[in-house]
Amino acid sequence: MEVNLTLLAACAVMSGCGVYLLLERSLTRVLVGLVVLSNGVNLAFLAASGPAGDSPFWGSADPEDMSDPLPQALVLTAIVITLGTIAFLLALAHRSWQLHGHDDVQDDVEDAAIRRLALDDATSDSFGLSTDGQEQDDPVEDRQ
Numbered sequence: 217m218e219v220n221l222t223l224l225a226a227c228a229v230m231s232g233c234g235v236y237l238l239l240e241r242s243l244t245r246v247l248v249g250l251v252v253l254s255n256g257v258n259l260a261f262l263a264a265s266g267p268a269g270d271s272p273f274w275g276s277a278d279p280e281d282m283s284d285p286l287p288q289a290l291v292l293t294a295i296v297i298t299l300g301t302i303a304f305l306l307a308l309a310h311r312s313w314q315l316h317g318h319d320d321v322q323d324d325v326e327d328a329a330i331r332r333l334a335l336d337d338a339t340s341d342s343f344g345l346s347t348d349g350q351e352q353d354d355p356v357e358d359r360q
């Protein structure tokens with residue numbers, strides 16, 4: 217099986233850039249990262265499908281010379297899913313712009329509190345609620 221190294225390098229660069237952009241705080245950059253990552257994955261599907269062949273219509277060519285239609289169907293499905301995800305992300309970015317005047321994702325208040333407790337090595341107030349009335353050690357060892 218012949219693999220085109222240029223396509224593989226393009227897949228790797230596009231996927232890497234897409235993941236890097238997905239990790240940003242701006243929803244616009246996340247949107248661009250999603251588009252670049254999905255294009256890299258679609259290109260990887262087509263690169264993995266093998267060399268180009270004849271069209272896969274019945275009776276048009278010898279079956280050994282036909283291209284595999286499954287990766288092409290997977291790419292079309294991935295394009296539709298990406299389009300829906302992009303529409304949702306565009307709606308989120310637009311609403312964030314309307315409410316706050318920017319599209320940066322803010323820190324969650326509860327997430328910051330949990331992070332602060334973890335740094336202090338403290339337990340939350342609700343920890344004792346689940347362990348009240350239960351023995352801390354193995355009850356069999358305590359009875360003997």
